[in-house]
Amino acid sequence: MKVTINDVAARAGVSIKTVSRVINNEPSVRPATRKKVQDAVDALHYQPNLAARNLAGSRAYTIALIYDNPNAYYVINMQNGILDACKARGYELLIHPSNSRSESVYQELEDLVLHSKVAGLVLTPPFSETPSVIDTLKKLNVDYVRIVSKTADLEDSEDCIQVDDTAAAFDLTQHLLQLGHKRIGFLCGGEEHVSTYGRLEGYRQALEQAGIPVEDDLVLKGEYSFDSGVQGAKKLLGQDNPPTAIFASNDEMAAGALFAARLMNIDIPGQLSIVGFEDSPFSRQTWPKLTTAHQPNNEIAKCAAALVLSKARGHTAAESGSASKEAGIKREFTPELVVRDSSGPAPAE
Amino acid sequence: MKVTINDVAARAGVSIKTVSRVINNEPSVRPATRKKVQDAVDALHYQPNLAARNLAGSRAYTIALIYDNPNAYYVINMQNGILDACKARGYELLIHPSNSRSESVYQELEDLVLHSKVAGLVLTPPFSETPSVIDTLKKLNVDYVRIVSKTADLEDSEDCIQVDDTAAAFDLTQHLLQLGHKRIGFLCGGEEHVSTYGRLEGYRQALEQAGIPVEDDLVLKGEYSFDSGVQGAKKLLGQDNPPTAIFASNDEMAAGALFAARLMNIDIPGQLSIVGFEDSPFSRQTWPKLTTAHQPNNEIAKCAAALVLSKARGHTAAESGSASKEAGIKREFTPELVVRDSSGPAPAE
DNA sequence: AAATCCGATGACAACGCTGTCATACTAACC
DNA sequence: GGTTAGTATGACAGCGTTGTCATCGGATTT
Structure with missing residues (x-):
């Protein structure tokens, strides 16, 4: 048996x-x-036998996914992508949700690594963008791949997956601009996420290119959550001269904005256009369906996992070799514009 | 170090x-x-060191969660609940999404168990309700806890978590009845889920108690998905004498029904009431917010994991003892009615 | 006070594999 | 044909625990 x-x-x-x-x-x-x-x-x-291999080889046959994200769709997509990559190579996945605001991560990471529970880690924002976390990992001398917003700081030697939030946000904003919108509200995501700034930057660049000044009143702080979307949209729409379009930093926020508009009896996209970001399944389930930018999380995760695994393997074969100062592998993804029903021509004045 | x-x-x-x-x-x-x-x-x-423990003790310090569920919120809740229970006892969790329609599960389960990767399993529907899967597990002589609909077949000796779908569906239906609805459409979930039948049964019982006959035209087959909700609602509302309320078998379907109603310009809850089931976060993000039954998935999972872990431990201490024919531990959860905005008085004739 | 028992502790093998190093073999060279 | 490189293979020692069994000492019994 x-x-x-x-x-x-x-x-x-x-x-x-x-x-x-x-x-x-x-x-x-x-x-x-x-x-x-x-x-x-x-x-x-x-x-x-996995356990025996771990014990004897002191290299583990398991990788971990570290995340702190309330977005279920995001997490599931990531998990499944990684699992795909793992299965192909006989590795297992340990999932590790953690709280980015608590100090416990460091302890937990140390535990994972020092007890050779894992051969490598895949980090998602905000952990992947938190310098102290990365430092800890470096000290522990463990393989990891960061999934980050393109604008995040990186060392040359690090492997990572970059998502070009700025380019995608630029496209999204330009889409609204082309529909004739001049006043576009922007709902920021959480400040602990680098993507928040990347997306804002794309919005800025698009406006700038169109010769439209960025109005501070139209850019609101927030979080990547439905409720934050509701609050932000209410605030924006309650202004004297409300915007005719809202750029929500992710789909959940966009859904929140939709909800707020509904509360205020505002027709979408007739009176107001709203766009999201991510293209989570959920963006097809709102009314109207969301215009958004498709972020291929599944692919991204699969790619990240493949990178981690190839590093883990590398240690056996190469190891002794070069002074490890080679340039790390970078892969870039740019979310693509998906036009659905929540965006339309700007209303006549 | x-x-x-x-x-x-x-x-x-x-x-x-x-x-x-x-x-x-x-x-x-x-x-x-x-x-x-x-x-x-x-x-x-x-x-x-986990690996050493596994190897030496031939009992693993990891449990697995087996699921096949497209509902991200459901899965995440389950995972987090189990993780809570695991952390408290120093166990790790291996997640194992699988396809209930493919034959590969058996192979995968064998792999997990035979290579002592896991000390026990938590099964969610539909796996927890698939006899051949359960048989496989019994043959493998591994500890498992099934999370099932109360109406599923069980042996006395098995530990399990039961969810009383019938009682909850009864409450939900009665809620609609009390609002004056006489024609209530019912959108069934997938046939591979026992909960589908349990919920339907609750609906039946409530109608019966109210002296209202169950009309076949009002009960539609479907799946636990948004699209199925859209299709079902369209069909129901396209009938000559459409229902004034729709019982969707879960929140996603309810959101789909909402979407369909919107397409057809039907006011909710003015002209039509819709209720869901599960109380996923998502039921607070639709317009209007969904009336539903709160299913405490997090708690359920935590409880299931605790059961598995206590069994796993038991083997060391007791083992030799009694002939294992003791009655298994059963825990029951009944989802509770949550009234929100998608249900209202039946429209005047 | 000797005999008995039980609770507390330790020595040592085993778990299934990988890493290291020694050894046997093969092919190629002068 | 004998030597020299490799190249292919195996013996053996761990890896960090747990399980088994032996041992030790003090309490209980006679």
Whole structure:
């Protein structure tokens, strides 16, 4: 029932070490031998014992996803993307929601790493953008991949996934501009997220290019939440000269803005256009459906996980090699504009 | 940096076995010794190595959550609940989304169990209600807790968490009845979920009690999804004599129904009342806010995890004991009616 | 006071694998 | 044909725990 490396070795007529070599894809095994072993593995449905591998190799076969995000869709997408990448390579995923405002993260990270529970980490904002967290990780000398907004600070040597919030926000804003909107309100996300600033910057650049000054009254602080969207929109729409369009920093906020507009009996998109950001499933379930920027979270996560795993593997093969000062791998994603029903021509004056 | 049991033993001046005894809460350790060890553990911030424990003890310190649910809020709530329970006891969680329609689950479950990756499993619908899955688990002789609809088949000896869908659906229907609705449409969830039948049963019972016949035309098959809600509501509302209220089997479907009503220019709750089920965060983000039944998924999951963990522990202490035919522990949850804005008095004829 | 028992503790093997190093083998060289 | 590089393989020692069993000492019994 329970197949171990010994069974495989016996069946293949080789030592367990050779079996180990084969399953770890190490060199120096004759093709014929490799095949014998592979056949035995297949026949017995052998799968290495994770715990034993961890213990013996001191490298883990598990990676962790660290996050602090109230957005269920976001998290699920990330998880599934990573899981995809893990499955392909026989790794497992430990999920690790944590509170970015509490100090406990450091302790938790140390625990994960020092007890060799994980071979690497995938970090999402805001952790991926918190210098003290990154420092801790560096000290612990563990592999990690940061998923960050493109504008975040990075060292050359770090691997990371960058999301170009600015470019996407630029497109979104330009879309509104092209519809004839001149007064566009902007609802900021949480200040602990770098994406908040990136998106704001895109908005600014688009206005600037159109020769429209950025009015402070139209840019409101907030958080990436539905409620914040409601509050922000109310405030914006209660002004003497309200905007004809609202750029909400994510879909949840946009849904909140929609809700507020509804409360105030404002027709969308007739009297007011609203755009979101992320293209979560939920942006297709509001009324009207949201115009937004599609952020491929699943892909992003898969890519991040693949990076972590390739690093983890690397240690065995290369390790000794170069002084680790090579440039890290960077991958960039730019969310794409998705036009739906919540944006329309600016109302006539 | 990396503290092992040896360090603790050295510091406490005892053997590693004694340290092991203390951290596993085994008897036969003098209080004085126990304290010495405990102090050393605290001083060194010792945490047992999971991999070593797994390997040596052949019992894992990880549990898995098995699910196949497109509802992100549901999944996240479950995860967080379980994580809470795990953290308190030093366990880790492996998440395991899977496809209930594919055959691969069996293989995956075997893998998880046979390689002692997990000490136990928490199953959510539809897996928790699929006989062949449960059989597999029994054969594998692994601890599991099923989260099921109360009407699902169970053996006495099984631990499980039951959700009384029927009672909650009854309450929800009665709420509509009391508002004067006589024609209430019912949108069923997926047929692979037992809860689908439980909820329908509650609806039936309430109508029956009110002396209103159940009309086949008003009960539509569907799935627990937004789109299914849209389709169902369209169909219902397109009838010659459309219902004045719609019972959607979950919040997502209800949101879909809301969307459909909106498309058809039907005022909610003026012309039509809609109720959902689950009270996901999302039910507060629709317009109008949904009347629904609050299902405490977080609590449910926490409870399920606690049960699994207590079983896992039990094996060490008791094991040899009784013939395992004791009655399993059952916990019951009944979702509670939450009245919001999507339900109102039936329109005058 | 000797015999008995039980609670407290430790020595040591085992868990299934990987890392290290030694050894056997093969091919290539002069 | 004998030597020299490799290249392929295996023996063996851990990795950090837990489980088993032996041992020690003090309390209880006779």
